[in-house]
Amino acid sequence: MPNSSSxxxxxxxxxxxxxxxxxxxxxxAINIWLGRKxxxxxxxxxxxxxxxxxxxxxxxxxxxxxxxxxxxxENSGYILTSYARKGQMYRAIxxxxxxxxxxxxxxxxxxxxxxxxxxxKITIYWRGGGTRMNLIKEELSRLNCFSTMNTVxxx
Numbered sequence: 001m002p003n004s005s006s007x008x009x010x011x012x013x014x015x016x017x018x019x020x021x022x023x024x025x026x027x028x029a030i031n032i033w034l035g036r037k038x039x040x041x042x043x044x045x046x047x048x049x050x051x052x053x054x055x056x057x058x059x060x061x062x063x064x065x066x067x068x069x070x071x072x073x074e075n076s077g078y079i080l081t082s083y084a085r086k087g088q089m090y091r092a093i094x095x096x097x098x099x100x101x102x103x104x105x106x107x108x109x110x111x112x113x114x115x116x117x118x119x120x121k122i123t124i125y126w127r128g129g130g131t132r133m134n135l136i137k138e139e140l141s142r143l144n145c146f147s148t149m150n151t152v153x154x155x
Contacts, residue, residue: 011130017148018146054128060095061095062092
C-alpha cells in the first residue's frame with residue numbers, strides 16, 4: 001500500500017524545471033542544471049531559497065588554483081578537504097557550507113561566471129525530507145521561471 005498510517009505518501013523525488021533551469025530534489029541531494037541564458041538574479045535566488053530551508057546544505061567544489069589562493073578560499077568560508085599539486089597549480093577540493101553567507105556569496109558569484117561560458121550542473125548535499133522538498137518546490141514556484149513540476153511518490 002502506498003499510504004502510510006497518516007494517510008500521506010512521502011515524495012521520493014520532485015522535479016521543477018523550465019527552459020533555462022532544472023532542479024531535482026531527493027532526500028539526500030539536490031541536482032541543479034543552470035542554462036547559460038538564466039538570469040543571474042535567479043541563480044542567486046535559487047541558492048538562497050535552499051540555504052534558508054536547509055542551512056546544513058553543502059556543495060563540494062573542485063578548484064584549480066595557485067597554492068597561495070587556497071587560504072583565500074578558506075578565509076571566504078570554504079572548507080578545504082584535500083589538495084594535490086597538478087603541474088604548477090594545485091587541485092583543491094572544498095566544501096561550500098550554505099550556512100556561511102560569505103562562502104555562499106562567493107559560490108553564487110562563481111556559478112554566475114561559469115554560466116557565462118557554459119551550462120552548469122551542480123549537486124548539493126542536504127538533509128531534506130518530504131516537508132523540506134515541498135517547501136523548496138513551493139518557494140521555487142514563486143520565481144516564475146519554472147513551467148513543469150513533477151512529483152514522484154514512494155511506493
